[in-house]
Amino acid sequence: MTFSPADERIRSRADYDRLRQGFRWNCPEYFNFGFDVVDHWAETSPDHLAMHWVCGDEKRWVTFSEMADRSSRLARALADLGLSRGDRVLVILPRIVPWWETLVGLFKAGIVAIPGTTLLTSKDIAYRIDLAQVSAVITDLEGAEKVEAIAKAAPRLRHRVLVADEPRKGWHNFNELISQSRPIDRIRTRADEPALIYFTSGTTGMPKMVLHTHASYGLGHRVTGRFWLDLEPADLHWNVSDTGWAKAAWSSLFGPWNCGASLFVQHSAGKFQPADVLTCLAQYPITTLCAAPTIYRWLVQLDLEDLQPLALRHCVAAGEPLNPEVIAIWKRATGLTIRDGYGQTETVLLCGNFPGVEVKQGSMGLPTPGFDLAVIDEDGNRAPVDEGGDLALRIDPDRPLGLFREYWQDADATSHAFRQGWYRTGDCGRVDADGYFWFVGRADDVINSSAYRIGPFEVESALIEHPAVVEAAVVGKPDPIRGEIVLAFVVLAKGFAACDELRVELQEYVKHTTAPYKYPREIEFVDDLPKTVSGKIRRVELRRRACAK
Numbered sequence: 102m103t104f105s106p107a108d109e110r111i112r113s114r115a116d117y118d119r120l121r122q123g124f125r126w127n128c129p130e131y132f133n134f135g136f137d138v139v140d141h142w143a144e145t146s147p148d149h150l151a152m153h154w155v156c157g158d159e160k161r162w163v164t165f166s167e168m169a170d171r172s173s174r175l176a177r178a179l180a181d182l183g184l185s186r187g188d189r190v191l192v193i194l195p196r197i198v199p200w201w202e203t204l205v206g207l208f209k210a211g212i213v214a215i216p217g218t219t220l221l222t223s224k225d226i227a228y229r230i231d232l233a234q235v236s237a238v239i240t241d242l243e244g245a246e247k248v249e250a251i252a253k254a255a256p257r258l259r260h261r262v263l264v265a266d267e268p269r270k271g272w273h274n275f276n277e278l279i280s281q282s283r284p285i286d287r288i289r290t291r292a293d294e295p296a297l298i299y300f301t302s303g304t305t306g307m308p309k310m311v312l313h314t315h316a317s318y319g320l321g322h323r324v325t326g327r328f329w330l331d332l333e334p335a336d337l338h339w340n341v342s343d344t345g346w347a348k349a350a351w352s353s354l355f356g357p358w359n360c361g362a363s364l365f366v367q368h369s370a371g372k373f374q375p376a377d378v379l380t381c382l383a384q385y386p387i388t389t390l391c392a393a394p395t396i397y398r399w400l401v402q403l404d405l406e407d408l409q410p411l412a413l414r415h416c417v418a419a420g421e422p423l424n425p426e427v428i429a430i431w432k433r434a435t436g437l438t439i440r441d442g443y444g445q446t447e448t449v450l451l452c453g454n455f456p457g458v459e460v461k462q463g464s465m466g467l468p469t470p471g472f473d474l475a476v477i478d479e480d481g482n483r484a485p486v487d488e489g490g491d492l493a494l495r496i497d498p499d500r501p502l503g504l505f506r507e508y509w510q511d512a513d514a515t516s517h518a519f520r521q522g523w524y525r526t527g528d529c530g531r532v533d534a535d536g537y538f539w540f541v542g543r544a545d546d547v548i549n550s551s552a553y554r555i556g557p558f559e560v561e562s563a564l565i566e567h568p569a570v571v572e573a574a575v576v577g578k579p580d581p582i583r584g585e586i587v588l589a590f591v592v593l594a595k596g597f598a599a600c601d602e603l604r605v606e607l608q609e610y611v612k613h614t615t616a617p618y619k620y621p622r623e624i625e626f627v628d629d630l631p632k633t634v635s636g637k638i639r640r641v642e643l644r645r646r647a648c649a650k
Contacts, residue, residue: 111328112457117467120328124470126502132292134319134355135172135209142361143169146334150363153337153385154198157369163198168205173284175206175275179237180285182260182273186211187295189233191226193217193240193247193345196368199264199275200344203239204354208315211290215298218345219243220616227251230258232510233298233310241265245272292316298509299347301446302547302556310509311347311446318355318449321503324469325450326356329442330389331415334361337385341367341378341392347446348420348552352391362389375399379408386412393552394423397439398582401427405434415456417442420552421584422540425462441465443540445526446554447518449503451494452538465530465538471501476532481521484531489541492530497522546640548577550585555619557640560587563614564621567607569597574630574638578623578647588647589621590630599626 111117142149147166154161184190190212194200200216207214215233217226219241226247229235237260238248245263249271252258263272290296296315300308326332330352340352357364365387367377378400381387390413397418413435419442428439442453443465451474454466468474473495476484484490494504496519504524508514518525529541548555557575564573572592577585591607593599604624611620631639 109327110331110333111455114458117455117458117470120470121468126471126499128292128316128320128502130292131289132316132320133208133211133288133290134296134315134358135176135205136287138319138358139165139172139205140169142358146361149334149361150337151358152198152201152364152366154366154368155381155385156367161198163201168201170284171202171279172205173209174279174282175202176210177285178278178282179206179210179212181282182237182278184210184212184236184260186288186290187213188236189213189215189298191215191217191229191233191235191238191240193219193221193226193238193244194264195219195241195370196344196366197241197264198366199239201354202279208290208296208319209285209288211288211294213295213298215300216345216349217300218343218616220343220345220618221247222613222616223247223250224614225616227254228307229300230255236260237262239264239275242269245269290315292320293506295506295509297350299350299446301347302554302559307559307562308556309511309514312506312509314506316502317505318350318503320359321449321501322351322355323359324471324503325351325442325444326358326360326362328455328469329417329440329450329453330356330360330362330391331456332357332360332362332389334363336360336362336388337365337412338362338389339365339367339381339387339391341390341396346552348391348393351419351444351449376403379403379405382410382413383408384411388412389415389417391417391419393420394418394427395421395551395583397423397427397431401430401434405430408434410435413437416440417453419444419450421549422463422465424581428460428462443538447505447524447526448494451503451526461533461535461537463539464533465540467536468538471503473501474538475523476530476538477523477525481523486534487531489529489531492526492528492538493523494526495522496524546576548575548585548587550577550580550587551583551618553618555587559615560589560611560619560621563611563619564589564591564607566614567610569593569603569607572630574640574643575621576640576643576647578650586622587619588623588625588643590625590627590643590646592627592629 142165151165151168152163239262261272264275297313299311338357342348416439440454444450452465476490477493560575561573571594574590578588580586631642
C-alpha cells in the first residue's frame, strides 16, 4: 500500500466516504520499516530532517540520511555480537536519539524489539526478560543499575549495551558499536515476521505480550499518519509521549516517518512540566501535536490568553476519552479542535475524528478507512443503532493490516480476543445513526489513568506482599485530570492499625515493588471486601463506592 496523491488525505465527509468505500489493503510479501521507509527517505531526500531534538539549551538536527546510516551500522554490530533474527531485545531508553536508532536498527537486523518505559523497576525488567526470553538489553545508566540488580536472576541475557559516554564493566558501548561497524546489507524480512512486542496490562494477571509483525505496525500505521495525524513531509510533528508506550510507536515513529514528516522531540530529565508544552509551541515551528487527554487537561488549567503557537495547524488526542469542555477551552485559545482518536496497543488507529469532518463532542469519531469496526453482542451480531455492546473489529474473511498477530505465548488470551470472526477490543461502546462511535467503558477492570493501562492484579500483588496487608482490591476512581486514579481497598493484618503513616508507607512500597505510575493514589482501609458466594471480589460494588466518593 502506498500513499502519494494529495487527494488521499481527508478534508471533508465526502473525502472520508469515498476513501472508506474504495480503500483496499495491499500488503507486500516482504516489508521492513527500516529499509523500506527510513532508507527510502534517506535515498530520495537525504538532507530532509527526520528529527528536531531539544533538551534545554541543547539541540540536534538528525537527517534521514544520518538515521539510516547509524541504524544500519547498529544492525550490523548487533548481528556481529551473535544476535540472530527472531531474538528479542529489551529497549529501555528515554526520549533520546538512540531510542530511534535502536528500534530502526533492530528492524533492519530482523531482531524483535521490546520497548519498555524507564519507569520499570528491576522486578518488572526481570519479569520481561524471563517471559520473553530476552537475549540482550539496550539502556542508559539508570537502566543499567536496574539490570545489574537482577543479573543473577536473568541467565538468558547474553549481551548488555549501554548508551552513555563513559564505559561500564560488562557492557558494550552503544556509540562504539556503531562507529566500529559498517552498514548491514539489506535483508528481506517477511511482512508477517515478528518485529515488535509490547507488554500490556490485563485484568487477572501480569502484563501480556502483544506481538506485532513488520507490517502490522510498520505498514499499518500509514493510515494513522496520513488520515488522522494528517501528515506530509513539510510537517514538524510533536507527540508528547514517553518512549516505553505504544503511543510512541504510533505517533513518534511509524505514523510520521511513513509520511516523511519530521519529528519534534523534547527531552527533559526532570518531571514533566505542562508549561513547557506551551513554550515549545511558541518557539518552534511545530505544525501538528499529539498528546494524551491528561496533558490537554493540564494545559487548559494554565493561562492560555497569550498563547501564540508559531505554526500549529492540527491537534489530536488518544489514550482515553477527552472531555468536551477541554476541547472547547483549547479551541477558544488556539482556534483548533482537538480531534480524538481511538486505538490500542494491539492496533493502529481504528476510529477517529478526521480533519474536515464534523466533530461530535465526546464522540470517538468514524471508523478509519480499511477497518470494519462495529458494536456487537455476545453472539457476534451487530448491535442496533445506539445500543451498547462490545467494540470489535471484523477479521473474517479478510484480516486487515494494523492488527497484532497474537498475545505471544498465551493461546487462551488470543483465542478469547479472536472469536466469531471478530477481534474483540475489550472496550464497550455504541454507534449512532450517523456512524459515529461513542466510548462507554472497559469490558474488564483495567484502569486507564493518564493514558497508562494499569492492571488491578499487578497493584494488588504488590500490596499483599507487605506484611500489613491481608487482602487488597483495586479499582479505578473517576478523576477530572487523569481520567481515573488507582483506588485500593485494603484489609489489614492483626497488629496493624489504619493511619495516614501506614497509607503513605503502602504507597511507597508499591512504587518500589512495581512501576511507580501504578501506585494507589488513594487507599481505603476496610474490615472486609465484598465477595460473591464463590469467593470472588465484587469489583462492581467497589467501583460504585469509588464513583460515590
